[in-house]
Amino acid sequence: MQSILKHLESNPMRAYMGAATSRAATPRSTVGTSTRDSRHLAVDDSRDLANLDFLRTVAVSLVFVDHLVETMKIRGLGDIGHLGVLIFFVHTSLVLMLSMGRFGLSGFRLYSAFLVRRVFRIYPLSILAVLAAATIRIPAASWAGAWGWIGWPSFFSNIFLTQNLTHSESILSVLWSLPFEMQMYLVLPVLFLLLSRFPSLKSASAIWLLGIVIAWAEWALQHGTANMEFLLTRYVPCFLAGVFAWRIMSSQPRRFPGFLWILFLLLLVAAYRAVDIGRVYGPAAFGAVHGAFRTDHEIWWPHFLDLARDWVFCAATGVALPFFREIRIGWLNGLSRKVALYSYGIYVAHIPALWVCFDLLHTGTLWVAALLSIALTAALAILLYHLLEHPAIELGKRLSTRLVTLPAFN
Numbered sequence: 001m002q003s004i005l006k007h008l009e010s011n012p013m014r015a016y017m018g019a020a021t022s023r024a025a026t027p028r029s030t031v032g033t034s035t036r037d038s039r040h041l042a043v044d045d046s047r048d049l050a051n052l053d054f055l056r057t058v059a060v061s062l063v064f065v066d067h068l069v070e071t072m073k074i075r076g077l078g079d080i081g082h083l084g085v086l087i088f089f090v091h092t093s094l095v096l097m098l099s100m101g102r103f104g105l106s107g108f109r110l111y112s113a114f115l116v117r118r119v120f121r122i123y124p125l126s127i128l129a130v131l132a133a134a135t136i137r138i139p140a141a142s143w144a145g146a147w148g149w150i151g152w153p154s155f156f157s158n159i160f161l162t163q164n165l166t167h168s169e170s171i172l173s174v175l176w177s178l179p180f181e182m183q184m185y186l187v188l189p190v191l192f193l194l195l196s197r198f199p200s201l202k203s204a205s206a207i208w209l210l211g212i213v214i215a216w217a218e219w220a221l222q223h224g225t226a227n228m229e230f231l232l233t234r235y236v237p238c239f240l241a242g243v244f245a246w247r248i249m250s251s252q253p254r255r256f257p258g259f260l261w262i263l264f265l266l267l268l269v270a271a272y273r274a275v276d277i278g279r280v281y282g283p284a285a286f287g288a289v290h291g292a293f294r295t296d297h298e299i300w301w302p303h304f305l306d307l308a309r310d311w312v313f314c315a316a317t318g319v320a321l322p323f324f325r326e327i328r329i330g331w332l333n334g335l336s337r338k339v340a341l342y343s344y345g346i347y348v349a350h351i352p353a354l355w356v357c358f359d360l361l362h363t364g365t366l367w368v369a370a371l372l373s374i375a376l377t378a379a380l381a382i383l384l385y386h387l388l389e390h391p392a393i394e395l396g397k398r399l400s401t402r403l404v405t406l407p408a409f410n
Helices: 002-008 034-042 050-071 080-103 107-136 152-160 173-185 188-197 201-222 236-249 259-290 304-323 330-341 343-360 366-404
Strands: none
Touching: 050 080, 050 259, 050 304, 050 330, 050 343, 050 366, 080 107, 080 173, 080 188, 080 236, 080 259, 080 304, 107 152, 107 173, 107 188, 107 343, 107 366, 173 343, 188 201, 188 236, 201 236, 201 304, 236 304, 259 304, 330 343, 343 366
């Protein structure tokens, strides 16, 4: 791996920095001395872009609303929470590619610093969630019954975020997505260096197409013998949609006003829900809108179309995002920035919050429990960020800075 990274580090890259201009800027990254490496790492927390904040806000909101209405036994929204996770995948890979452009590092320095930071970003909160769920006996899903012990092998698989490798149940339902993210982190720095050396859209397209071929091949080989939820490469094309968006940003003008980005995402959610109705009911979809919604989780179309659906919606998000100018609605940008900041905590903490408000408090009124769950989720997310997430992030920054200045890396 180190020899591959050293081979790729020779060429500069063009990184999009998201200023308030209509075209992407193209600064150059450098392979500097250890002093310069440390300086670049120290300034790697410039503000997020408004459109990306809003995208992350939409993603976590879809997950929360999906699980809230499931808990309230309200039917009709389908599987919109899954779309939220798909958007997370696109957003995550795009933001991390932008972040690596700000590192000012290359080769094995970049790879090591990146992985250290991601470990300290993801694991502290996920480990706390696993320990809390096991100790307090929080149900895996607030809408699916009582707590059940998953066994020690699955417990440790949850601790290390390897459920998709061990085919283990997640102790909290939302933790299923984190193993896919952690495994994609092993690849993203290599893709960053590769596309820095070969920066054309053709190169990015070829990588994206290769990801689709690999994911489809795994499905074909495993079809009928493995749970589709555990396919290792199922979501690779979703992450690559974010990589493709990053590559577009470095060369294309942003043509459309920011408010249309809001409209685009609303239409994306509506389109996903319409496709989901067709997925479940098939030719009877129109009649199903007026009748009782099914709850047996059976689907009408072939299972491989689930993969294609995910890839298409991720592709639409990734390809469209770079062409919209920044949202200029002040209050919305401020709200999105806050929600995006606390989004990881919201994602992990909302299941325990729903369980407390709907199962433990016995408020007697669904809507009171719903409002309480929103407030409790927000409070938990804020506390978790300031008491755990942010200190862990800062520790990861310090450790990664020290790591790249070691003699072995020079």
